[in-house]
Amino acid sequence: MATPKEPPHQTQKLSFFEIFRIFLLLGCTSFGGPVAHLGYFREEFITRRKWLSDEDYADLIAFCQFLPGPASSQVGMAIGLTKGGYRGMFAAWLGFTLPSALLMFLFAFGVLSFGELGYSGWIAGLKAATVAIVAHALGGMVSSLASSAKTATIAVAAMALVFLVSGAWGQILAIVAGGVAGLLWLRREGPAIKPETLGHSAHMGVSLVNLIIFAVLLAVLPLAALYSADIALLDSFYRSGSLVFGGGHVVLPLLQAEMVESGLVGTDDFLAGYGLAQAVPGPLFTFASYLGVLAAPDKSAVTGSIIATVGIFLPSFFLVLGGLPLWNRFRALAVAQNAMMGINAAVVGLVAAVLYTPVFTATITGVMPFLIAVVSYLLLRYWKLPPWALIMLAGIVGHFLL
Template structure:
């Protein structure tokens, strides 16, 4: 018990200072657990990172869960996730309460500022991810095709078709990624791996059926957030279009609250997927704020635990397969296209109305690119300045 409490405190402290997004989280984990605490080797840490990049869901949170599992098994993974996620989740629930209760003349101006900051953050993410993932003509072609297809046919099912098509094209024409031959052991048994896989499959198939049949709002919310957590590739920013297609399209959350909340999330430490807690808090369904926030948060992270249990066990059987390595080239390019399409709609279409707003978004993007200020500071400054000057 003492070790679990110490593990919780370690990750809670990291969750309070983990600004800067997934890349910063991974660097912080390496510094803490490889360099300082020496819980694992650099090679094993690199292997955990590589496998997490292959899995859908929040990569940095999955790495944190794995580090907890290395230390204290399944319960350690949960404690590590709870410690790393709790600070941001609590702050976002408080922000959701403030957004729903603070109804005065300054609120529209603040939301405008948060939207502009969000536009700059997503634009910078599109730029950096395209440079990282689109290193060939094929990658750029798949990026353009996925972006244009999502703009024309913005539907959740289309995303799966795009990912499958991109994976097939890259298997046929792309060069494989560099292989990683390091090994990491999480002590996972074959039975646990198969049980986790079966649970994941059953929930993905049965939850939508039960949710649509019952039409109960809590079950509909759990189904949507679980499905997103189990299928989103590309990290935190890419979850934006998938969430928008679910919660805004179904009128569970207003578009203004959605974009404002995404901007607020950028000002917080910890994983971007905790945005789910905010969305649960500002729901338009008349459901209790705290309970719905917790439900959405658990639903979007639950697939990560199941995926880790099965994927880490089966990874060694496929990790050196050339076709798998090549498929990832197309998958990475397509998810950047999803993010670029989301930057156009709903972000640009709702946040940009005047020429000065375009200039401000470009300026904020430059600030991020040059690392003159962190994203959280831009969000806070944009919200405050908008209240003062708009």
């Protein structure tokens, strides 16, 4: 098997522990969400360590934005792959994910130990801030992904579809319909994307094997889930990690359908965990580490958290390994670009739907939570308060006022 090519200016392979150490430090300090993570990565791997050129890094970001799943984590995986092969890829993911996964696990363990948290004042304040965070994310997505008449129409249609078809299947149907609408109705404007050579490659056979494994698991796990509660839990998170285009806040509607609508996790606990996920460093997808504890069929906290965390990130491993060799060809196809425009617009509708229910309807139960949400949005949107600081502040205010 051919190993990924290195940029000409940096060919040294690194050990598992060296890559793990570097990404562990990033996982402990990378606050601010996926966009901020990419900034941290650039400073570390281009400016400081000179592992990549700016051109290679931009191509990696474009590739990972095109995949479903957590884009910043996927960029980290790809960087680890170039520096240490498969072991380097795993080391990069483990180091970047471990700190926030442990924090989310400990919070969920506290929920199990001390019972429902929905009536705590600080949790009510935290959930009110979550309304502002999701609303702010939605505003940014509208301006970049649904700013034209056609894309806005696709977004509204997707939102309506989610309301009409409840559960995870409504989310999936909206994504598929968005892709079809993009193919039939949208046309990318501006100069065509030219295929460029990434500094990373592998045999086409390796690529196809990984993509086949990805697709087989997506198809087989729902059937296997009928015979095992643990596999059913794995299936829920694997499917969410496979269908989330855009990463970050987009995972919220799919996990809400899988966890809350199925009755595995209560609405209050779900929103409290999602709010806390904004305050910890590292990938937002470690929200799964929290949910896995609460949804574990046998109430084994460690087992449930590991299954959920592995499940939501596993598709990214197959997609990064399988997709890199195909990216140069695929990204230049107009049909692919049109489909992605439609999918991205549909994703905006998904987030809008979940902002209304359960985020708003389950959280804004009176005047004071509404005021906390409005002020939180003001601080986030205009005063540029970091989300982790906002969550802490809202929790303190909720403790005294709610």
